[in-house]
Amino acid sequence: MISKPRVRFAPSPTGELHVGNARTALFNWMFARHHLGEFVLRIEDTDEARSARSYQDSLLADLQWLGLDWDEGPSIGGDYGPYKQSERLDIYATHLNALIAEDLVYPCYCTAQELEDERQALILSKRMPRYMGKCRNLTPDERQARLSEGRSPSYRFKVSKETVVFDDLIRGPIKFEGEDVGDFIIVRSNGMPAYNFAVVIDDHLMNITHVIRGEDHLSNTALQIMLYRAFGFDPPLFAHHCLILGKDHAKLSKRHGSVSVGEFRRRGFLPEALINYLGLLGSSFADGREVLSRQEMVEAFSLERASKSGAVFDEEKLRWLNALYIRSSETGSLMTELAPFLREAGYPPESIDPDWLRLVIETVKNDLTTLADIGEHIGIFFDPPDDLSPEAETVLNQPKALQVVEVFDQGLAQEEGSPEEVYIRTIRYVKETLSVKGKALFMPVRAALTGRTSGPELELVFAVLGRDAARRRLKRSCEKIKDKFYKHGQEQQ
RNA sequence: GGUCCCAUCGUCUAGUGGUUAGGACGCUGGCCUCUCACGCCGGAAACCGGGGUUCAAGUCCCCGUGGGACUACCA
Numbered sequence: 169m170i171s172k173p174r175v176r177f178a179p180s181p182t183g184e185l186h187v188g189n190a191r192t193a194l195f196n197w198m199f200a201r202h203h204l205g206e207f208v209l210r211i212e213d214t215d216e217a218r219s220a221r222s223y224q225d226s227l228l229a230d231l232q233w234l235g236l237d238w239d240e241g242p243s244i245g246g247d248y249g250p251y252k253q254s255e256r257l258d259i260y261a262t263h264l265n266a267l268i269a270e271d272l273v274y275p276c277y278c279t280a281q282e283l284e285d286e287r288q289a290l291i292l293s294k295r296m297p298r299y300m301g302k303c304r305n306l307t308p309d310e311r312q313a314r315l316s317e318g319r320s321p322s323y324r325f326k327v328s329k330e331t332v333v334f335d336d337l338i339r340g341p342i343k344f345e346g347e348d349v350g351d352f353i354i355v356r357s358n359g360m361p362a363y364n365f366a367v368v369i370d371d372h373l374m375n376i377t378h379v380i381r382g383e384d385h386l387s388n389t390a391l392q393i394m395l396y397r398a399f400g401f402d403p404p405l406f407a408h409h410c411l412i413l414g415k416d417h418a419k420l421s422k423r424h425g426s427v428s429v430g431e432f433r434r435r436g437f438l439p440e441a442l443i444n445y446l447g448l449l450g451s452s453f454a455d456g457r458e459v460l461s462r463q464e465m466v467e468a469f470s471l472e473r474a475s476k477s478g479a480v481f482d483e484e485k486l487r488w489l490n491a492l493y494i495r496s497s498e499t500g501s502l503m504t505e506l507a508p509f510l511r512e513a514g515y516p517p518e519s520i521d522p523d524w525l526r527l528v529i530e531t532v533k534n535d536l537t538t539l540a541d542i543g544e545h546i547g548i549f550f551d552p553p554d555d556l557s558p559e560a561e562t563v564l565n566q567p568k569a570l571q572v573v574e575v576f577d578q579g580l581a582q583e584e585g586s587p588e589e590v591y592i593r594t595i596r597y598v599k600e601t602l603s604v605k606g607k608a609l610f611m612p613v614r615a616a617l618t619g620r621t622s623g624p625e626l627e628l629v630f631a632v633l634g635r636d637a638a639r640r641r642l643k644r645s646c647e648k649i650k651d652k653f654y655k656h657g658q659e660q661q
Numbered sequence: 662g663g664u665c666c667c668a669u670c671g672u673c674u675a676g677u678g679g680u681u682a683g684g685a686c687g688c689u690g691g692c693c694u695c696u697c698a699c700g701c702c703g704g705a706a707a708c709c710g711g712g713g714u715u716c717a718a719g720u721c722c723c724c725g726u727g728g729g730a731c732u733a734c735c736a
Contacts, residue, residue: 621696
């Protein structure tokens with residue numbers, strides 16, 4: 169076992185937590201927990217234009233919701249802070265100066281337009297678009313001239329022609345040639361550090377031992393290793409996992425539908441289901457198990473089981489897991505999770521008797537795929553069946569159907585005891601009195617009671633409703649049917 | 662275009678030279694059952710192609726082909 173590894177998740181607060189990033193966080197978290205190491209959270213907010221405080225807050229909230237707790241980072245601190253890059257600017261400045269002193273970087277005065285022109289020219293001549301080093305060998309006088317024009321420089325790293333090789337923990341040896349990469353910017357003209365520069369410094373200073381991240385960072389790794397070499401730092405170990413893909417096999421993005429953790433939360437997915445599903449995407453667990461708690465995932469986790477090819481996000485399978493977790497949820501906690509969805513559906517839980525609500529949820533929880541489905545399943549207990557479904561009408565319009573309902577209602581009046589007992593005895597009474605059984609017996613009762621032809625077991629429905637409410641419904645449905653078919657039918661004759 | 666990565670059922674995956682190529686989601690047939698679900702039993706469904714290496718290749722090598730990522734003063 170690796171001793172005390174330190175890993176990090178370093179999102180930029182430019183939007184809601186994306187499931188792809190959540191999965192990266194999960195991999196890092198599982199790795200840390202499995203190896204009894206530390207999981208560090210760092211906020212990469214050096215893009216002032218796109219970063220927002222509200223996103224940082226939602227990022228932390230989503231991570232907590234998923235149950236991915238961090239050992240160091242925003243809101244809890246640690247020995248390697250600060251954990252927000254915007255608060256580490258002086259550190260980057262010091263490191264920039266160190267590279268300047270060694271002549272490993274140079275100021276670049278090119279404007280965005282000049283750079284764009286160079287790019288277009290290279291593309292036009294069918295060459296690889298990259299920075300050709302225009303400012304690399306400027307004389308002090310030339311630099312001074314540009315400065316006095318009011319240009320503020322960015323700083324570029326002098327890329328040498330050496331070969332960069334590293335051993336990816338998931339992909340094995342990977343090689344890049346220095347001559348394929350242009351001098352890249354490490355500090356922007358506004359003074360902010362560029363990504364590749366800041367990560368290297370932070371990962372080194374924060375003592376990160378394993379960098380586990382998406383495959384989209386594979387080529388950045390080459391640049392980062394060049395920087396590690398320039399600083400004389402030992403690079404960490406790298407592991408690049410595959411990306412999450414949409415149905416069209418392109419990197420999962422907004423146009424594929426729901427992609428943020430927040431969206432799934434709002435759509436009624438349980439954190440346990442999402443995290444379990446994410447752990448299954450592009451990886452697998454020890455003995456082939458697919459339904460695992462966080463703790464079991466941690467125990468069964470291994471980087472070696474991470475697959476190399478992209479994984480298509482399959483919402484169907486997520487839904488299956490979600491239904492599974494809802495079904496096995498303890499009803500009490502399910503009530504808490506359900507609260508916002510009940511409110512949304514027009515059944516504010518605070519205005520419902522909690523004991524009765526618990527009973528209701530108990531009987532419908534097997535039918536939910538997402539929490540947001542609650543509305544369509546709970547209606548039968550709240551709304552009298554004024555709106556008989558066409559199927560229910562058909563059932564009640566069969567010969568003897570109304571008679572079944574009426575005899576059932578009469579039987580109800582005579583029975584005493586618990587709702588279950590009353591129900592069972594009454595059903596038996598109808599069965600014997602009218603000599604009906606099976607569908608002919610139950611369906612009319614169900615249709616009249618709920619207005620539907622499908623739903624939870626009748627015994628449960630009856631128990632939830634109680635005798636009085638049940639009787640009112642039976643009468644009402646009978647009237648509806650008589651009204652619609654019987655009376656009108658006669659008038660038309 | 663350049664660089665890099667990847668390639669087992671529709672999808673997620675198991676498989677580390679010898680397997681009837683396994684599991685899961687989805688689809689589907691049946692059972693259970695008042696219905697819908699749940700559950701149980703069964704079915705269809707895959708090694709991208711071509712060369713090697715080997716007694717033996719899904720597994721190793723090469724070449725194709727296909728897909729993806731990156732190619733920003735975003736991270």
